[in-house]
Amino acid sequence: MRLLFLAVLRPHTGNAVTAQRVRDHLEAEGHVCLLKDASDFAGPADVAHLIRAEAVQAALALHLCRAGRLLQGHGIPFGVVFGGTDLNEDVRQGDKHLVMGKVLEEARFAVAFTESMRAAACLQWPQAKGKIYVQGQGIATAPNAAFPWSAFLQRADLPQSADNLHVFLLICGLRPVKDPLYLVDAFSEWHREEPSAYLVIVGPEVSRPL
Known part of the structure; x- marks a missing residue:
């Protein structure tokens, strides 16, 4: 499947690292994952052009407000991943709260990294409770015995x-x-x-x- 993955990819941020890890997992499962910086798009029209040009079949967004809003109305299925900014900052602003609610209505599913994040999201948008799932983050590390x-x-x-x-x-x-x-x-x-x-x-x- 050809997937479009939108995220804010500022260097040295957790968002960029998380997005790259998710892309690696998707590609390991055999999908083609086009990871793009949401900041590079002026609006949904730009994303629509990319979807047509790249024959995108489905999409994923990290952050409902910053990236998810760009995936609305294109006729392809998409999922969203809650970022900390969504639930700790943007949810307090009326216009952004409304945008995130609309994105959730159209999204096929939403992912929260912790139970507390899911609970916070369900409190804000109880109508979306059935489509919000918890997927914890985890990494495998291998200590370097030769580290000086x-x-x-x-x-x-x-x-x-x-x-x-x-x-x-x-x-x-x-x-x-x-x-x-x-x-x-x-x-x-x-x-x-x-x-x-x-x-x-x-x-x-x-x-x-x-």
Whole structure:
């Protein structure tokens, strides 16, 4: 099947990483998945042209408001995936709340990553309860036994043995809307009580506005 997948693909964001992972799974199942940045389309008319040109048979959108609205009215089946912005930010704005409700009416199904996200969506749009499903996110990791811990600790100014440390790794981009630095004060207080505990944040600074 030829699928169009719309998402906001800003670099270094969870949306972009999630979209790429979903695309990889779809392609692994034998589908052709055209992953496109929703920000590149002025409106549904542009998407309609792409659907015709690429002979798209079905579609998927990550974020109802930002991407799902572009899939309405094209006559092909589509599903949507709730993003955190949908349920934590956009739902509070009347015009966007209305748009998301209309997208849900037309969508064949909707996916929430957690039970709490599904509950929040069902509270806002109870009429769509029967088409909202939970699909948790998960990744497989393979620790690198050859990782040079000693050199890493030295570069991080942690002159201790790795055997005596408890390192918590947070991989994320630094941006105001999802500022992980609120953890720093709490972690610093814990570190004073437990000197072997360290928080390491790995990721770029993303300062552009949403």
